[in-house]
Amino acid sequence: MSAPRIIxxxxxxxxxxxxxxxxxxRLHTLAAHLGGSFVRVDRLADAVLEEARIVITSWGIGPFDAATLSALPRLALVAHTGASLKAFVTEELFDRGVVVTQAGAGMARPVAEVSLTFTLALLHRVPEMHNALREGEGWYDAERAGAQHEILGAPIAVIGASRTGRAYLSLIRALGAEPLLVDPTLDPATAAGLGAELVSLDEALRRAQIVAVHAPTLPETHHLIGRRELxxxxxxxxLVNTARSWLVDEQALIDELRTGRLSAAIDVFDEEPFAADSPLRSLPGVLLTPHRAAGTAEGRRRQGRIVVDEVAAFAEGRPLAHTIDRDQLSSMA
Structure with missing residues (x-):
């Protein structure tokens, strides 16, 4: 076999x-176009690296530090099948001029759909009623769940006009919600073009029936939703969080949920997997999923197709559509 060009x-x-x-x-054909072969490995150390031009990554890969890059003298492109890059993209990688791209755009739709699912569940008090019927003996235990609401006309706060935030916006608008958008990078006209009213965070929190978090991971967004905000x-x-636990003070949220005043639907946590005795497992107004919002079969194939398209563009000398530079990396999880 010829030396691997794509790993x-x-x-x-x-x-x-x-x-x-x-x-x-297509990957085999593109590797041949680059003068070598395509190989899949479980660990980078399992491959012959000297002639590799492109490395396709997934979760669990180690950092591209100086030692790793010394074994990859011809590396020119790192293409990630997911969105989060901080665990392995290094300053050395950018210093070497390696192009970095990722498939986060393929994850926006499934995560937005889970956010919508969570929104409808909380509006209709599904967690409270489900847990009451599962744990209780009486049919009418669920009557204590609280008032149920429709999404039609419901004020819903969208915190962050990210790719996923915008996809979620389009879904809730289609169902007749009244979106309140919080994003300091936008002006009112741009927000109106997205079908939302641009408001401050405090105003959104006071007015919304559902608050859905879709902001980026930045120093200034750490615990954006804390005790004061809750x-x-x-x-x-x-509260709906399918973005990052970074954005919400988890302990403050647990304390608020214990009072029964708020409900929450959460896909991301400070500790993953979280402890068996975590109070999140037993609070009645809580809906939980194990960080799987992006895990649809269709979304996975969309991510793969994005990566292959990026590899093809690189191999054929065309512009790539999903590259990430050094500055953009700082705003990613």
Whole structure:
């Protein structure tokens, strides 16, 4: 076999999830175009690296530090099948002029759909009623769940006009919600173009029936929703977080949920997996999923297709659509 030009550091299971047979064939063809072969490995150390031009990454890969890069003298592109890059993209990688791209755009739709699912569940008090019926003996235990609401006409705060935030906005607008958008990078006209009213964070928290968090991970967004902010939310409101636990003070949220004043639906946590005795597991107004909002079969294949398209653009000398530079990396999780 000729020396690998494209190396996918992706488990066999994830490789099947990400790449169709047609896309795998494209990778083989593109590698041949670059004068070598395509290989899949579980660890970067399992491959012959000297002639590699492109490395496709997945979760769990180690950092591209000086030692790793010394073994990859011809590396020119790192293409990530997910969104989060901070665990392995290094200053040395950018210093070397290596192009970095990722498939986060393929994850926006499924995460937005889970955010919508969470929103509807909280509006209709599904967690409270489900938990009451599961844990109680009486049919009418669920009557204590609180007032149920429709999404039609509901004020819903969207914190951050990220890709996922915008996808979520389009879904709730289609169902007749009244979106309140919080994003300091936008002006009112741009927000209006997205079908939302641009408001301050405090105003959004006071007015919204549901608060959905979709902000970036920045120093200034750490615990963007803390004790003060949670206290501003109206009685019976709900918090949706499918973004990052960084954005919400988890302990403050647990304390507020214990009072029964708010409900929450959460896909991301400070500790993953979280402890068996975590109070989140037993609070009645809470809906939990194990950081799987982006895990649809369609989304996975979309991510794989984005990566293959980026590899093709690079191999053929065309502009890439999803590159990340040094400055952008600082605002990513």
């Amino acid at each position: 996918a550091v992706v488990s066999a299971e994830l490789c099947t999830e990400f790449f169709s047979d047609a896309d795998l064939e 206290a501003l939310m109206r009685d019976g409101a709900g």
